[in-house]
Amino acid sequence: QVQLQESGPGLVKPSGTLSLTCAVSGGSISTSNWWSWVRQTPGKGLEWIGEIYHSGNTNYNPSLKSRVTVSVDKSKNQFSLRLSSVTAADTAVYYCTRDGLGFNKDRGVYYNGMDVWGQGTTVTVSS
Amino acid sequence: EIVLTQSPATLSLSPGERATLSCRASQSVTTFLAWYQQKPGQAPRLLISDASNRTTGIPARFSGSGSGTDFTLTISSLEPEDFAVYYCQHRTNWPITFGQGTRLEIK
Numbered sequence: 001q002v003q004l005q006e007s008g009p010g011l012v013k014p015s016g017t018l019s020l021t022c023a024v025s026g027g028s029i030s031t032s033n034w035w036s037w038v039r040q041t042p043g044k045g046l047e048w049i050g051e052i053y054h055s056g057n058t059n060y061n062p063s064l065k066s067r068v069t070v071s072v073d074k075s076k077n078q079f080s081l082r083l084s085s086v087t088a089a090d091t092a093v094y095y096c097t098r099d100g101l102g103f104n105k106d107r108g109v110y111y112n113g114m115d116v117w118g119q120g121t122t123v124t125v126s127s
Numbered sequence: 128e129i130v131l132t133q134s135p136a137t138l139s140l141s142p143g144e145r146a147t148l149s150c151r152a153s154q155s156v157t158t159f160l161a162w163y164q165q166k167p168g169q170a171p172r173l174l175i176s177d178a179s180n181r182t183t184g185i186p187a188r189f190s191g192s193g194s195g196t197d198f199t200l201t202i203s204s205l206e207p208e209d210f211a212v213y214y215c216q217h218r219t220n221w222p223i224t225f226g227q228g229t230r231l232e233i234k
Contacts, residue, residue, distance in 0.1 A: 113176030
């Protein structure tokens with residue numbers, strides 16, 4: 001059973017860079033899934049940040065694209081998030097998730113949902 | 128960006144009652160829609176994928192329906208552990224977006 005675990009600093013200074021890692025256990029990151037970052041704030045609810053495939057292909061939320069980098073390290077079976085030039089508005093609980101699509105002859109392409117989530121890590125932006 | 132609008136914002140019901148939660152998309156998402164349950168201090172949990180496919184281990188009282196722009200999550204008979212916040216989410220194009228949530232509270 002695949003499990004995800006976020007790690008990284010819980011406090012980041014304004015204008016600094018937020019860096020988080022998501023360790024994948026119980027399975028390989030090199031599967032037909034997208035590995036995503038989602039954050040949650042009381043004000044904006046759940047917000048998708050971006051995702052990466054094991055090949056290195058990425059997709060980002062346009063609202064954050066200029067500041068976000070998601071990368072993968074297959075040798076360590078983990079993926080990472082970097083968010084630069086942070087402000088108090090980036091204070092949130094950050095989750096990593098597994099997402100993806102499936103295919104079979106009867107259903108065609110179907111959506112699997114974000115079926116695995118990390119426990120979440122709280123990041124506060126403050127001096 | 129596809130906007131998902133959930134209604135109602137808050138639903139007050141009693142255990143044993145039927146709950147009907149709505150999610151409307153600003154444009155078609157075909158069936159690339161999922162439903163999640165979130166309890167305080169926990170990560171969201173996937174209930175329904177592809178609009179109507181119940182995730183393994185999710186009780187049969189949970190069901191999803193719809194396609195295109197209108198979707199429904201139904202809980203046939205509420206159990207005490209079902210009182211939580213529910214979100215819909217699409218994966219039709221980028222950015223992936225979530226609805227603002229429906230809080231299901233005990234009446």
